[in-house]
Amino acid sequence: MKPYYSDGQVTLYLGDMRELLPALSLEADLIVADPPYGETSLTWDRWPDGWPTLAATAASSMWCFGSMRMFLARSHEFADWKLSQDIVWEKHNGSGATTDRFRRVHEHALHWYRGPWSASHHDTPxxxxxxxxxxxxxxxxxxxxxxxxxxxxxxxxxxxxxxxxARSVLTVRSMKGQAIHPTEKPVPLLDHLVTYGCPPGGLVLDPFAGSGSTLDAARLSGRRAIGIEADEKYAEAAANRLSVLTLPAA
Known part of the structure; x- marks a missing residue:
């Protein structure tokens, strides 16, 4: 398959991860996934059925962003994984349109693994x-x-x-006002997850690459990365972002 973008350290593919991942036959050290939560009526917010099972064929360690509602509703889809821990991302601003509940200023990221815990890379933070x-x-x-x-x-x-x-609540400013993608995560937040679960020089896989934040974080921390993005608009934005950050050869 021809990559949509590649610079030797980071590679981005355009397409549905459920179709591309089996064809790529990857053995990644870590997956960092930020799937659509499936909680709104927005056209892009559709949960890709079966993706956690496919992810389990590509790596034995995975951080997955989501809400408590999402993880409870989709818990059966994580049957191939064991849960090790969760962290809470505390934002500087709230999100959501509800006015009869607590103001939501956080998201969860859960760490899943397969096989023995001792075989899973985890760099104690x-x-x-x-x-x-x-x-x-x-x-x-x-x-x-x-x-x-x-x-x-x-x-x-x-x-x-x-x-x-390090504490399990990470306070990092959101991308509000400067985001390329509507659910874009900040690189400093992703850096914590990447450096925890992937050894230096290892391979990070992002099956929902969006604006390329995870690929950016992986590259900046000395890891390799492969991303898959289904929407060409965001694949193009990610490619532009990553190409700007690529230094010319000496």
């Missing part, structure tokens, strides 16, 4: 600790974190590293 945290927790002995059913494990010794686990 850590952030610098504040001076206050280091001073407060300077003791070499600390009670371990809660485990299932509210029980606590025994005290364990640990060494202060100056870092802490």
């Amino acid at each position: 850590r952030v610098p600790a504040s001076p206050e945290q280091i001073a407060r927790n300077g003791s070499a002995v600390r009670t371990s974190a809660p485990v299932h059913h509210g029980a606590y494990g025994p005290a364990r010794k640990w060494t202060e590293t100056g870092t802490r686990l």
Whole structure:
């Protein structure tokens, strides 16, 4: 198949992922998917039936964006996957037209995997600790974190590293006012997901490439990427975006 765009590190195909993915026979390290949630009457917002099953043939690790409504309604389609965790993307602005509910300022991204967890690449996300945290927790002995059913494990010794686990709520400004695609995700948000689930130099697959944000994030972080986009208008926009970011050969 002829790519719609390729620069040696990033490749974009035009078409329905349900038709192209089997033909591509990919073995990706990570999928980052932002499918249509199927929650509105908009013409483009149509859930592609069966896509999670097809995705399972291409990789063993996947981040998927969605709403709680979407994941509950489509849970049976993720039968080939096991859920490891979820993160919450907190936006700076709300979305949705309802006026009788809490203002929605977040979306979920769930991490799915297949096979043994130990075989799935996961780069533990850590952030610098504040001076206050280091001073407060300077003791070499600390009670371990809660485990299932509210029980606590025994005290364990640990060494202060100056870092802490990153929180599962990621606050990143949305693309409102500058988005190419109506559901475009910001590159700084996608960078967290890509670097967590894909080793450096590995391959990221985005089956709903949209404006090319995931491809952009993957390339900027030193990963390779393949995207598939069904709408030529957005495939063209993604190609233009990626070609502008491509540096000429020396």
